[in-house]
Amino acid sequence: GQQLNQSPQSMxxxxxxxxxxxxxxxxxxxxxxxxxxxxxxxxxxxxxxxxAGELTSNGRLTAQFGITRKDSFLNISASIPxxxxxxxxxxxxxxxxxxxxxxxxxxxxxxx
Amino acid sequence: xxxxxxxxxxxxxxxxxxxxLRCVPISNHLYFYWYRQILGQKVEFLVSFYxxxxxxxxxxxxxxxxxxxxxxxxxxxxxRSTKLEDSAMYFCASSPGAxxxxxxxxxxxxxx
Numbered sequence: 001g002q003q004l005n006q007s008p009q010s011m012x013x014x015x016x017x018x019x020x021x022x023x024x025x026x027x028x029x030x031x032x033x034x035x036x037x038x039x040x041x042x043x044x045x046x047x048x049x050x051x052a053g054e055l056t057s058n059g060r061l062t063a064q065f066g067i068t069r070k071d072s073f074l075n076i077s078a079s080i081p082x083x084x085x086x087x088x089x090x091x092x093x094x095x096x097x098x099x100x101x102x103x104x105x106x107x108x109x110x111x112x
Numbered sequence: 113x114x115x116x117x118x119x120x121x122x123x124x125x126x127x128x129x130x131x132x133l134r135c136v137p138i139s140n141h142l143y144f145y146w147y148r149q150i151l152g153q154k155v156e157f158l159v160s161f162y163x164x165x166x167x168x169x170x171x172x173x174x175x176x177x178x179x180x181x182x183x184x185x186x187x188x189x190x191x192r193s194t195k196l197e198d199s200a201m202y203f204c205a206s207s208p209g210a211x212x213x214x215x216x217x218x219x220x221x222x223x224x
Contacts, residue, residue: 042215
């Protein structure tokens with residue numbers, strides 16, 4: 001199956017710092033999605049990217065769809081304690097079933 | 113905001129027993145999905161369902177698994193004879209088309 005390599009696996013940062021995480025793949029994706037998952041909850045969509053080169057912001061979050069369509073990054077600026085959680089990238093290939101392929105996740109910890 | 117609702121939130125079952133996990137997708141969505149997440153691991157695709165039939169399934173979705181849309185609102189995942197390794201969070205999701213996924217909060221299945 002398709003693989004998404006997400007890095008870093010975990011980050012421990014000070015409140016107020018900026019954060020960056022990324023996903024890469026050997027395959028081309030037509031949509032990139034970034035989700036946040038809190039403990040015991042389902043993934044919640046943060047940002048969706050639909051075109052190569054697209055740069056989209058959602059508050060303090062910014063994500064970009066790589067030009068090659070094989071990568072994407074997510075930046076969080078001025079982190080706050082409630083940013084703690086696991087962030088997943090996910091890619092969609094416009095195949096018959098609309099399945100998403102998820103990255104391995106980045107666990108973010110923020111020290112107040 | 114419309115939600116995907118899953119019940120129960122936690123299910124404990126004995127190995128070999130059948131379980132049915134229930135989901136109510138968002139009412140005007142056309143695609144329905146089941147994903148699972150083994151503790152500490154990434155979210156994995158199981159199956160997608162469109163137009164009253166399975167449109168795609170992964171290798172995980174073997175003969176022990178089945179899905180059904182018994183009426184106009186519910187979408188169920190049945191595991192016929194549970195194994196210890198079926199213990200995981202199971203997430204239902206729905207989408208109106210490509211992308212636009214909304215996930216439920218999940219059912220934690222524990223097989224003992």
